Amino acid sequence: MAEQIIFYILAVIIAVFSIMAVTSKHIIRSATYLLFVLLGTAGLYLLLGYHYLFGVQIAVYAGGIMVLFIFAILLTNRPGEKVELERKDRRLVAGITSLVGLAFCGHIIYWNISKVYTYIVPAELKVQDIGHTLMGTNKYQYLLPFEFISILLLACIVGSLLIARKR
Amino acid sequence: MGDLFLNFMSGTVPIEAYIGVSLIMFFAGVYGFLSRKSLIMILVSVELMINAADINFVVFNRYLYPGQMEGFFFALFTIAIAACETAVAIAIIINIYRNWTSVEVGNLDEMKE
Numbered sequence A: 001m002a003e004q005i006i007f008y009i010l011a012v013i014i015a016v017f018s019i020m021a022v023t024s025k026h027i028i029r030s031a032t033y034l035l036f037v038l039l040g041t042a043g044l045y046l047l048l049g050y051h052y053l054f055g056v057q058i059a060v061y062a063g064g065i066m067v068l069f070i071f072a073i074l075l076t077n078r079p080g081e082k083v084e085l086e087r088k089d090r091r092l093v094a095g096i097t098s099l100v101g102l103a104f105c106g107h108i109i110y111w112n113i114s115k116v117y118t119y120i121v122p123a124e125l126k127v128q129d130i131g132h133t134l135m136g137t138n139k140y141q142y143l144l145p146f147e148f149i150s151i152l153l154l155a156c157i158v159g160s161l162l163i164a165r166k167r
Numbered sequence B: 001m002g003d004l005f006l007n008f009m010s011g012t013v014p015i016e017a018y019i020g021v022s023l024i025m026f027f028a029g030v031y032g033f034l035s036r037k038s039l040i041m042i043l044v045s046v047e048l049m050i051n052a053a054d055i056n057f058v059v060f061n062r063y064l065y066p067g068q069m070e071g072f073f074f075a076l077f078t079i080a081i082a083a084c085e086t087a088v089a090i091a092i093i094i095n096i097y098r099n100w101t102s103v104e105v106g107n108l109d110e111m112k113e
Helices: A002-023 A027-048 A051-076 A088-116 A127-135 A143-164 B002-009 B015-035 B039-064 B070-100
Strands: none
Touching: A002 A027, A002 B015, A002 B039, A027 A051, A027 B015, A027 B039, A051 A127, A051 B039, A051 B070, A088 B015, A127 A143, A127 B070, A143 B070, B015 B039, B039 B070
């Protein structure tokens, strides 16, 4: 009961703020709405029992990426300036495209999802299991992708320094 | 009516409710990607789409394969890759702003100085 109520509150928050984030006229406001969407997503992870992913979502998305966005907006926008939208016909085409896609995917989900339905008891994923799986080298364990991610992060730090530095 | 409400509110949340939320988020991202001119807004829309894909991974893992952890780790790695992508993209945006003093896609018909 309580789970249902919390889920529907979060769902309404996510739906409303994600639409407001892409239609808002001020760019800093849409960044703030994006922050609310990310926090709502973190709440969904918590509801599903993935506590570690909840922490990662808050720390990396709501913490790190949002700070980058705010910095970029403050560096590239004059305050109070409204952003320009696309031409009206292009916006119409974009709206029709996304509505058609929404209807198509919604139709597929509505008619097919009951065939794969399984009810499960909500359980919690232990951090110990996550650590063993992340650091193991057997089948279904993820040491190699973990190391690739670390190399990717290093390359990305060096690359963005190289791109953004003053000549 | 009250009976229907009680049926609706008891038990766990159905899987299609989660997928519906991520569907709305994804197509909001598609709309923003196609209808905005600022590079930063396009990046915000891409973040929305990536986030919707993350929700799908996690929900499918929890509901269909609760004994395994593949969806969980895909979501984890996707978050890390999204952080990388955002950092590089914002570096490029700042560099573009320095050269053109604007981040609208309409002005960027040439990338070479």
